Amino acid sequence: MRNYTMETRILKADQVKQAAEFIKKGELVAFPTETVYGLGADATNEAAVRQVYAAKGRPSDNPLIVTVSSVEMVEKYVDHLSEDAHRLIKAFWPGSLTMIFKLKPNALSKAVTGGLDTAAFRFPANQLTLSLISEAGVPIVGPSANTSGKPSPTTAQHVYHDLKGKIAAILDDGPTTVGVESTILDMSVDQPAILRPGAVTEDDIEAVLKRQVNDERHHVNADQAPKAPGMKYKHYAPSAxxxxxxxxxxxxxxxxxxxxxxxxxxxxxxxxxxxxxxxxxxxxxxxxxxxxxxxxxxxxxxxxxxxxxxxxxxxxxxxxxxxxxxxxxxxxxxxxxxxxxxxxx
The missing domain is CATH 3.40.50.11030 (Threonylcarbamoyl-AMP synthase, C-terminal domain)
Known part of the structure; x- marks a missing residue:
């Protein structure tokens, strides 16, 4: 088991290259988005990804969002982007919409996907994080940068409170502006389905697609693998x-x-x-x-x-x-x- 005694550094906007070096070395770096702070690791490095689960105390069957800085980065791993997907990308990326796609065979580790043949991709509206990903040259996993089950972090200080000594660095860009995690839309099925609501609403999505989407926000049973974060385990709970x-x-x-x-x-x-x-x-x-x-x-x-x-x-x-x-x-x-x-x- 990893010994969590490292120094956790708070990095500013002019230290993005240093944050990217941590990612390249297989370390964990918390990063800002418009929604909440995410916990980043090289999505192509299975050992680094497993450290994310350990640092958060996150169940290993809870899939991770893959955070990208370009559509081309998504296409490297995804089997096919439909016309509907391209419409949504044009309308909402960068922004608070995460989409689930079917993957090419063995494109990403099962540590990322929770053992599924799909993965969730997000292109956040935060220039610091887009620069971090571009500088690192790889997509990064991006679950919320908190202890699993606790309220998600909306400042670098929240991240430090939960994960100090467990991660290499926090890229600080001040408080987030949206405050709740992104909408998750499953595009791997015939009729797109919202698995988690967010700032991009059902009406927003249907206005772009010109058709109805399913609402499949349900609790997942103990023997099922959740397709998206927040569907199975207790979340967002304070001590009171x-x-x-x-x-x-x-x-x-x-x-x-x-x-x-x-x-x-x-x-x-x-x-x-x-x-x-x-x-x-x-x-x-x-x-x-x-x-x-x-x-x-x-x-x-x-x-x-x-x-x-x-x-x-x-x-x-x-x-x-x-x-x-x-x-x-x-x-x-x-x-x-x-x-x-x-x-x-």
Whole structure:
């Protein structure tokens, strides 16, 4: 087993070449995207890829996203890119859409694919990371750069908290702007299927394809291999129990519940919700901004902030109507909460 005692360096924009040298040497480097920070390793180096699973504590049958800096890099490994795939590439790459394609035989290690004959590819909208991949000359795997099961990292500091001493470096480009992981679309089937919602919505995709896509976001059984990250195992959970405050719940009732329980209790809500309530002293409050986009951007960062306060055992978080990016927000929040709601208390 690898001895995790290395120094983890924080690299800035002018140190991309140094980050690429770590990748070439088979080391792990966390990298920024517009969604969350990813954990990079040479996708063609099986030993390096296996280190990613070890560093994260990630189950070995949970496939990894392959992050690229060009369409040509995808074509090197993929059996065929359909006309629909090219339409989506033109519309959304670089950007927050990951697509699953069938691979050429033995194109990538089963450590990358989770033993499947498909792989998920992503072309992120972050110039630092595109430069990193181009400089390294290879695609890199890119799961979220966090301890498996915990909220995804949206700053270099989040990565350092989880993975210091386990990876060589973190390429720091400040906070991410989207805050929830990319949409995953399965293009290896006859009718494209969304396996994970993100900033690129079902409506966005259907507008480009001019046809309906399937919604196959389901839990995978213990004896099944998931086709995409986030389908089988617990994700995004802080140490405290999260409860969703649904749109039809009254926040005055939440405040009364908090007042009746003397321990510190976390609250994550829109700013106008926060300002409208007379909160008891034991409510510890973090804002989710003013709309579904700011809520998605701030969700993981706020959950991680409460993890810094172990005295907080309960977090009440504002639920949204699952439309647009609100669908991605609710997908992550439901998994963080384990489907627990305020009305169940």
């Amino acid at each position: 129990q999260v409860y969703i405050v649904d749109p039809d719940d009254r926040w005055t009732d939440v405040a009364k519940w908090i007042e009746a329980h003397p321990q510190p209790i976390g609250v994550m809500a829109f700013q106008n919700t926060i300002e409208a309530i007379d909160w008891p002293m034991n409510a510890q409050i973090l804002t989710l901004g003013s709309n579904s986009r700011t809520a998605s951007r701030d969700l993981f960062a706020d959950l991680r902030e409460f993890d810094n306060h172990p005295e907080i055992k309960i977090i009440f978080t504002q639920g949204l109507i699952p439309t647009g990016i609100g669908e991605a927000y609710m997908n992550r929040l439901n998994k963080s909460a384990g489907q627990m709601h305020f009305k169940q208390l």
